[in-house]
Amino acid sequence: MALSQEFYFHDPDERPWVVNAGCRDSDADTFFPGPDGDAELAVRICMGCPVRQECLDWAIEIRIAYGVWGGTTERERRRFLRKTA
Numbered sequence: 001m002a003l004s005q006e007f008y009f010h011d012p013d014e015r016p017w018v019v020n021a022g023c024r025d026s027d028a029d030t031f032f033p034g035p036d037g038d039a040e041l042a043v044r045i046c047m048g049c050p051v052r053q054e055c056l057d058w059a060i061e062i063r064i065a066y067g068v069w070g071g072t073t074e075r076e077r078r079r080f081l082r083k084t085a
C-alpha cells in the first residue's frame with residue numbers, strides 16, 4: 001500500500017503540503033522499517049522532498065513515534081524531543 005493512502009490524505013485540508021509529498025507513491029514499508037530496520041532509502045527520498053521541513057515540523061508537533069518523517073528516523077526524533085524537553 002502506498003504511504004499516502006495510509007497517512008497523508010486522511011485530512012489534506014489540514015496539511016495542504018501533502019500534495020507535494022515526495023513519498024506519496026512510495027511503499028509504506030519503506031518508511032516504517034522498525035527501530036532496527038534500514039531507513040536509508042526513506043531518508044534519501046526525504047532529502048529530495050520539497051516539503052521536508054513542513055513534514056518534519058508536523059512530525060515533531062504531533063510527536064509521531066514511528067516511521068521516517070521529514071528525513072528523520074524514530075530515534076532521531078526521540079533524541080531531539082528529549083533535548084528540547
Ligand code: SF4
Binds near residue numbers: 050055
Ligand atoms: S519529508 Fe519524507 S516523509 Fe515527509 S513528505 Fe517528504 S518524502 Fe514524505
